[in-house]
Amino acid sequence: MSNPDSPTDQPPQTLACEDGTILAYYKTATGKASAEGHPDAPGLLFLGGFMSDMTGSKALALEDFAGKRGQAFVRFDYRGHGASEGRFTDGTIGTWLADALAVLDRLTEGPQIVVGSSMGGWIMLLLALARPERIAGLVGIAAAPDFTEEIIGPRTTDAFREKMAQDGYILYPSAYSEEPYTITNDLIEEGRNHLLLKGPIPITAPVRLLYGMQDSDVPWQMAVRLCELLESRDVELSIVKNAGHRFSEPAEIDLLLRTVAALSDPQGLPES
Numbered sequence: 001m002s003n004p005d006s007p008t009d010q011p012p013q014t015l016a017c018e019d020g021t022i023l024a025y026y027k028t029a030t031g032k033a034s035a036e037g038h039p040d041a042p043g044l045l046f047l048g049g050f051m052s053d054m055t056g057s058k059a060l061a062l063e064d065f066a067g068k069r070g071q072a073f074v075r076f077d078y079r080g081h082g083a084s085e086g087r088f089t090d091g092t093i094g095t096w097l098a099d100a101l102a103v104l105d106r107l108t109e110g111p112q113i114v115v116g117s118s119m120g121g122w123i124m125l126l127l128a129l130a131r132p133e134r135i136a137g138l139v140g141i142a143a144a145p146d147f148t149e150e151i152i153g154p155r156t157t158d159a160f161r162e163k164m165a166q167d168g169y170i171l172y173p174s175a176y177s178e179e180p181y182t183i184t185n186d187l188i189e190e191g192r193n194h195l196l197l198k199g200p201i202p203i204t205a206p207v208r209l210l211y212g213m214q215d216s217d218v219p220w221q222m223a224v225r226l227c228e229l230l231e232s233r234d235v236e237l238s239i240v241k242n243a244g245h246r247f248s249e250p251a252e253i254d255l256l257l258r259t260v261a262a263l264s265d266p267q268g269l270p271e272s
Contacts, residue, residue, distance in 0.1 A: 012054075012083050015076075017102050024083035025076035026054065027107055028067055041264040042111040042136035043072035047100055047120030047127075050147075051174075051181055053082030057248045058117055058141065058256060065257050071264065076103050089169065089182050092190035093119075093148070097126050104131060111136035113263050115256075118144050118218065118245070126194055128203045137206040137263040141247050141256065144218045145226065148191035151218065152183060164188075175216065176246075197225060206234040208259045212243025212252075 012024035044066050046059045054075040066073035078096040079086030100123050104112065113136050116124030121143020128135045144151065152172065160170045164185050171180040207230055211220040220239050227235050238259070243252050 012077075015102060015106060017079070017099065021079050021099075022085040023076055023079065023099055023103065024054075025074060025103065025107065026063070028063060028071075028073040041069065041071045042113045043074070043108050044260065044264075045104060045108060045112050045114045046073070046075040047114060047116040047123050048075075048077070048081070049118030049120050049144075051081065051088065052117070052120075053077050055082065056117075058115075058253065061253045061257060062115060062260065065260065069261075069264075072108065074103060074107050076107075089184055090186075092187050093122065093126075093194045094190050097123055097130075097194070100127050101130060104134060108134075110134075113137045113139065113260060115139045115141065115260065116143060117141040117247075119147060121145065122147065122194070122196070125196055125201065125203065128205060129201075132203070132205070135203075135205045138203070138208070139256070139259055139263065140207070140209045140226075142211055142215055142218045142245050143209060143226065144222070145196045146191075147218070148188050149195060150197065150222065152188070197222075197229060199229065200231055201226075201229045202231050204232045206263060207232050207236070208263065209235070209237045210247060210252075210256060210259065211237070211239050212245065212247055213239055213241045214243060215245040217245045 012026055015023045015025060017023060044062060046062055048054055054077050059075045063073050063075060077084040078091065078099045080088035080091040104127060112134055114124045114127060121140035122145040124138055124140060125145055128138055164170050169182050169184045172183045174181050209223050209226065211223045213220050223237050227237050238255065240252060
């Protein structure tokens with residue numbers, strides 16, 4: 001059942017970045033004061049994936065979850081995604097990280113639990129490195145740090161590389177859309193400024209990682225490497241045997257919400 005206080009049915013609010021780009025977002029403020037509320041729990045910030053947007057089932061489930069608990073929540077679209085301005089092909093890991101930093105700095109207050117899906121898991125880790133004092137915890141869903149090198153790179157054929165050199169981009173097949181992804185040379189080159197899997201990752205906040213063993217895009221073995229490299233002593237990994245990349249089946253959403261609830265406080269999920 002949807003949360004009656006959800007802003008989903010309203011037009012998104014907007015945030016102007018320093019360069020003038022307008023980002024679209026939805027924000028649920030801390031909730032009504034009540035004995036059953038959780039107004040002192042950390043805020044929740046959702047970071048979507050590559051060519052995804054803020055209207056997906058995981059984002060909406062988290063919004064509903066936060067509304068029931070009286071917990072602050074923000075979801076937004078990076079530039080070139082969803083309802084935000086900009087061209088997708090102009091985006092890079094650095095520009096999308098800058099968008100996430102603007103949202104964290106200007107739309108949230110106090111400690112945050114950041115939930116990152118796929119590419120959003122890479123942005124999540126970079127955000128935690130940039131603003132460690134703001135991070136109460138991290139939850140990665142099929143987190144894909146360094147995906148431009150670790151995933152796209154090995155799957156790029158010689159023909160694709162020749163076309164990239166000639167045109168500055170390639171059309172990369174997608175399992176989730178009839179339209180292929182446009183992968184630009186700028187995305188690959190700029191992404192090398194943000195690689196994390198080459199050595200220790202100095203994040204000390206609690207980290208929870210959720211992966212599906214049937215994920216054909218982000219191999220679950222990446223999660224083991226990530227666990228080893230994170231310096232935090234509080235890292236937990238859940239691998240769901242039958243889950244795929246989307247991680248959006250009811251049981252998978254339930255695991256996500258219970259994971260966020262446990263990081264937020266010991267109260268767990270509210271009664272249905």
